[in-house]
Amino acid sequence: MLVAAGYVSRDSWVPKAGQLWGVSQRSGGQTTGLDGHDQAGAHAGHDHGDDTSLRLSEQARKNIGLQLVTVELRDFCRTINVPALIKKRPGRTDIKVSAPMTGIVTRVYPLRGEAVAAGQPLFDLRLTHEDLVDTQRAFLETVEQLDVIRREVDRIAKVTSSGAVAGKRLLERRYEQQQAEARLRAQRQALVLHGLTEEQVRRIETARRLLQQVTVFAPPPVERTDSHPAGHLLQVSRIDVEPGEHVEAGDLLCVLSDHGTLYIEGRAFEEDSADLTEAATQGTEITALIETSNRGPRTVSGLKIFYVENEVELESRALRFYVELRNELVRDEQTADGHRFIGWRFKPGQRVQLLVPVERWENRLVLPVDAVVREGPEWFVFQENGDRFFRKSVHVQYRDQRWVVLANDGTLFPGDRVAASGAYQIHLAMKNKAGGAAAPHAGHHH
Structure with a gap:
């Protein structure tokens, strides 16, 4: 009777029995999931023996842009980090060229940026001022009259010596x-x-x-030094007139920088x-870390504070101070028609971070900030030993x-x-290694 009952219900238990048989026999006894996934290979390739070290291949080192640094003892200066901007020097950077007299502009020599x-000639003016x-006319008349008087004096002096004239x-x-x-x-x-003139x-x-x-000529720079990087060249940053324009004496013609x-x-x-005043006093x-491009900031060392303001801004409570920055010439070209153009590395308006030393520590272990990784209260570094970290x-x-x-x-x-x-x-790779791979069915929809 049991055999008969099993035969009648065979459509329900035969498929399940076959499925269970496959679980135990597939791949030489290796266990697989009911859906056919091989669970024995889910963690293949992972080394779970040590979660505090990691082996990196040469390709992996290149992929993460790995760079190594050697630990050494050295002196370290603690600094305060101050935001800053590059500025023009008031009364020094810009020179305004004005019309010396009333007239009409007949020629503009330079181009903007030249x-x-x-x-060097800048503008030609045709004089129109009546005064x-x-x-000039009165000056010429006086010159002519003086010539006549001098000749007359010479003539009378000769005849007076002979007694003919009193x-x-x-x-x-x-x-x-x-x-x-x-x-x-x-x-x-x-x-x-x-x-x-x-x-x-x-x-x-x-x-x-x-x-x-x-003709209006370019004036000399306000300060002349033998070490000027551009040989005392000035750059035409603005041109405010056009040929044919009437200007009064004192009108702005251009700005040289x-x-x-x-x-x-x-x-x-x-x-x-107090720290800034001390740094300025001691020299x-x-x-300066000057923002330049995506390549990162440009470091300029050896700068000194030459002036700290004596008042604090009321609203921002900021204290301004100033550092002198020697610029660098990065372009000097001359066009076929004789116009010369120059370019400077540092420009007014660029953002800067100033690092002002305030304390010196001796014999310390100092590393780049990217060499240390923080996780909660812990800080980690990754030491190289052979091909492992x-x-x-x-x-x-x-x-x-x-x-x-x-x-x-x-x-x-x-x-x-x-x-x-x-x-x-490296830190992320170790965390993944310690935690194992993701769940074998993560992201699957069955």
């Missing part, structure tokens, strides 16, 4: 000559006050012609004023944006090599 040297024309007449002529010379000096000064006035006197056009030396303006906290060298727990005594100072407690010794860049990737 580099010009002192004495200047009248002053000496009184000679005295009158000489007095008239003195009056003309005084009038000429006053008119010469009037022309200079109108904007003419001494050379231009002499040219009017020599050529006996009115000056109809004046000298970026050879700039300022870094730091904005520190009020409580840092402490500070470091071992995780070491360390005590961090100080940390800033660039460096960490570790306690010299025997965890690391001078000469050890640890991962600098790529340490965080």
Whole structure:
């Protein structure tokens, strides 16, 4: 009867029995899931023997951009990190070139951005001011009258010596000559006050012609030093007039800029004023991290604070101080038509981080900040030993944006090599290794 009952219900128990038989017999006795997944290979390739070390192949080292650093004892300067901006030097960087007299612009020599040297022509102006024309005409008339008077004085002096003419007449002529010379000096000064140079006035006197056009030349830099990186070239940063435009005396023609030396303006906290004053007084060298591109900041060392303001901003409570920055010339080219263009590495407006040393520590273990990884209260470094990296727990005594100072407690010794860049990737790989692979059915839909 049992056999008969089993035969009648065979459609329900035969498939399940076959399935259970497959579980025990497939792949030489290896266990597989009911859905056919091989659970024996779920963790294949993982080394669960030690979760504090990791072996890296050469390809893996390249993939994570691994760089190693050697542990060594050295002196370390604790710094305060101050945000800053590169600024122009007031009264030094920009030079405004104004129209020396009223006229019409007939020619503009430079292009915007062009580099010009002192004495290089910038603009031509055709003079139209009536007062200047009248002053030139009066000056020429006085020059001609003085020539006549001088010849007359010479003639009378000759005949007076022979007794033909009384000496009184000679005295009158000489007095008239003195009056003309005084009038000429006053008119010469009037022309200079109108904007003419001494050379231009002499040219009017020599050529006996009115000056109809004046050329405006590039002035010399405000400060002249032998070590100027661009040889005292000025750059035309603005041109404010066009040919044919009428300008009055004093109107702005262009702005020339000298970026050879700039300022870094730091904005520190009020409580840092004592440290900043001490650094300025002692001439402490500070470091600037200047943002340049995606390649990372550019480090400029050996800078010094030359001025700390004597007041704190009311709203921001920031204390400003200034550092002088010598610029670097990165471009100097001349076009086929003779225009010269230069380019500077550092530009006003670039953001900067200033590192101001405030305390010096001797014989410390110092590593790059990327060499240490934090997880909760623990800090780790990864020491190289052959082709493996071992995780070491360390005590961090100080940390800033660039460096960490570790306690010299025997965890690391001078000469050890640890991962600098790529340490965080090693840390993640060790965590994955310690936790095992993800669940074999994660993400599957059956």
